Amino acid sequence: MYYFYVALFYLLIPFWAVFHYLRGLNKKDYHARWKEFFGFYTKKHTQQVIWLHAASVGEVEAANVLINYFRDNSSYKVLVTTSTEPGYQRLHALQGDRVEHVYLPLDIPDAVGRFVRHFQPRMAVIMETEIWPVLISKCAENSVPFFIVNARLSEKSTKGYLKFKFFLENVFSGVNAVIVQTELDARRYQEIGVSAEKITVTGNIKLDMAIPESTKIQAFDIKQKLFPERMVLVVGSTHQGEEEIFLNGYKSLKQRFPELLLVLVPRQPKRTDEIIKLCLVDKLNVVRRTEERPCTASTDVFLVDTIGELKQMYAVADCSFVAGSMVPIGGHNIFEPILLDVPVLFGPYMKNSEMLAQQLLDAKGAIQCFNDADIVDNVTLILSQTREKELLINAGRAFVKQNRGALERTVAVIENFMRERKPRHLRD
Structure with a gap:
């Protein structure tokens, strides 16, 4: 199933290219950075980063308190990926140049492999409802701890994922923790193949937002x-x-x-x-x-x-x-x-x-x-x-x-895991 997924993704790249071109009309910077979607970068970036992914504007807003925490409490540079240009614009408005940004690579082995080797992330923190099989697999291969945080699943999404549970169970073996908003989300993630011991209910990080x-x-x-x-x-x-x-x-x-x-x-x-x-x-x-x-x-x-x-x-x-x-x-x-x-x-x-x-x-x-x-x-x-x-x-x-405190509980899960893990060696 994994190889079928990868082959299908490669076949869809021409359609993605057309969509990407149309979406980027009148956005020169977006078009200029198209290589990032394939894991190619025009400049050297910091390695050993704390990497957070927030797909678009809403996820960036939710991730901001977590970004601030890691930026203020870690000696490592924070890298944030987004999938959309509005997501990047919102990130830049909130963080300016205090964090690095690139677009998330397409979920194909070559692109993700180049991304992981280029940045050598210490951990991957993915916001809310992003399940990318190749991304998870490559992080697992390279011993990059993988966390899905502020996670949620709607009833409709759960029904869709259940059709591929036999595939997702293997995918989720590469995820170290799924940190969910509610008990209902916890049950739904278990239904689609995440083992119960990997799931922690912490609440919604959005409640910990501070309005400047x-x-x-x-x-x-x-x-x-x-x-x-x-x-x-x-x-x-x-x-x-x-x-x-x-x-x-x-x-x-x-x-x-x-x-x-x-x-x-x-x-x-x-x-x-x-x-x-x-x-x-x-x-x-x-x-x-x-x-x-x-x-x-x-x-x-x-x-x-x-x-x-x-x-x-x-x-x-x-x-x-x-x-x-x-x-x-x-x-x-x-x-x-x-x-x-x-x-x-x-x-x-x-x-x-x-x-x-x-x-x-x-x-x-x-x-x-x-x-x-x-x-x-x-x-x-x-x-x-x-x-x-x-x-x-x-x-x-x-x-x-x-109902506040989700940020503190989320960070505790991540930091406890990082303290207990063994040193890793990135694959070539």
Whole structure:
């Protein structure tokens, strides 16, 4: 099965090349670095690195606290790989030149082998739900400890992986530890072939995120310059099919709250033109973030067509909605608004963090909406009832406080393993 997987991957490379070319249009740096996907590098890098992989923007955000820990508590250089250019851009915004970055090589033996020999990582730390058979195999061959951290598995992914359990059991033999978010994730990883002794439940690292004071200062500056007198509803990380829902809801809310401004933050800023067309169809006035001009009393929608400003937008919100949850995407980080003391709502599709989302609902720290009417009713409740808003914020804050500590527990698992392991010798 392993050789079939490798052969299939090689056959798909021409299609990947076309996809890579199209995705990199107007991104010269992305195209210039195409060799990295095959394990070729134009400069010499630090060896014996602590290597973390975070596929894209969401994983980079989650990994940041772990990156900071290793950067501040280790004498080894930290290398971070991403799979996407937005992931790299977000990493650079958070870390600058304090860590090294290359793109993750394609999961083929030649590329991964060159990557491992070039960097000689002391360990591999992979965020959330990345299972690359060749990568795991090559790390095992070269005695590179391999950890999957903040790991999660949705019900749908589990069903898909179960079809290949006979193959995955062998793949997971090369993984040293799977550090999962919840007991439900632990059971699912066992189902697809990870032995129970390799699994540790630590909670969600996202709850250990710290919001820098600079973010709040930037947020205050944005509001003062662009919409100082407005009540603000922020909808973060929207996907196709969701904007229509919130634009319709906004028109109803505007009748009750004339000063309300809808701030839309699409998950992919490249969809900006598409969203503007939807606003124009609804006869709503739009200001784009990149225009750098203030909203007027007649502005209905402030469209954030940039990457890396979601936290700042949440920080200025009177109410927030975490999108990717009104369509079957699985939801995004519901804890960012809570960490900024902003009431949070989300939709019915929360497979990416279903257990934590339910626990937060049970603690009355968030509100779940199932349709347009729910959104209008609950936003109205929060904007009109100060007491209800405060109760929601306080419950969310208490939930986060009670469930922190995943970073410390994750690091403990990794460091305990590294202390006990025998010295390794990298293969040629």
